Amino acid sequence: MKFTVAIDGPAAAGKGTISRAVAERFGFAHLDTGALYRAVGVKGGDPVEAANTLAPADLARDDLRSLEAGQAASKVAVIPEVRAALLEFQRKFAAQEGGAVLDGRDIGTVICPEAEVKLFVTASAEVRAHRRWLEVGGDEAKVLAEVRERDERDMNRADAPLKPAPDAVLIDTSEMSIDEAVARACAEITARLPA
Numbered sequence: 538m539k540f541t542v543a544i545d546g547p548a549a550a551g552k553g554t555i556s557r558a559v560a561e562r563f564g565f566a567h568l569d570t571g572a573l574y575r576a577v578g579v580k581g582g583d584p585v586e587a588a589n590t591l592a593p594a595d596l597a598r599d600d601l602r603s604l605e606a607g608q609a610a611s612k613v614a615v616i617p618e619v620r621a622a623l624l625e626f627q628r629k630f631a632a633q634e635g636g637a638v639l640d641g642r643d644i645g646t647v648i649c650p651e652a653e654v655k656l657f658v659t660a661s662a663e664v665r666a667h668r669r670w671l672e673v674g675g676d677e678a679k680v681l682a683e684v685r686e687r688d689e690r691d692m693n694r695a696d697a698p699l700k701p702a703p704d705a706v707l708i709d710t711s712e713m714s715i716d717e718a719v720a721r722a723c724a725e726i727t728a729r730l731p732a
């Protein structure tokens with residue numbers, strides 16, 4: 538069975554947590570597409586070359602979740618050639634047998650417009666920054682500024698900007714627990730699974 542779940546949304550909205558949980562629940566493979574852009578961003582050198590030669594070791598780096606890697610990711614993510622270099626890998630992953638969950642910014646709009654389930658997960662910038670701060674520590678005001686700057690860049694770029702697909706289901710997690718958000722996502726998936 539091929540079955541694709543596309544989960545998009547702004548920085549630190551909870552896409553990763555929800556994606557991992559639903560992948561485990563339904564036995565789907567999961568791809569954190571942000572990690573691809575983070576790996577290209579931190580690799581240095583020419584970003585297009587980095588995207589074309591991305592290797593498993595680049596994705597295994599332990600500094601990919603840092604604020605700096607997030608910023609570097611959103612800077613290389615505006616380059617159309619970088620996005621093009623990563624497209625085929627993501628589409629193949631999505632089309633694998635057994636089902637796949639991909640989380641990112643443009644999964645429902647560009648990578649998998651035919652996905653069976655499209656979710657757009659969001660929350661207020663303050664709530665998202667607080668969650669990211671719990672993860673990375675440091676100065677919470679700086680984390681909020683970083684989240685805002687990245688959202689601004691992601692939403693306003695010309696190529697594959699962050700926006701909900703017209704048929705995406707919006708899930709605002711500002712006032713939801715993780716369990717509630719996961720339950721909501723699972724209900725959307727269950728409703729669309731083939732009988």
Ligand code: CDP
Binds near residue numbers: 547550553611691
């Ligand atoms: O975990 P968080 O939501 O903070 O970020 P991420 O999903 O790891 O994505 C890091 C950055 O990569 C984003 O700010 C985007 O600029 C870029 N990205 C993208 O352009 N397209 C994707 N499908 C995934 C990430």
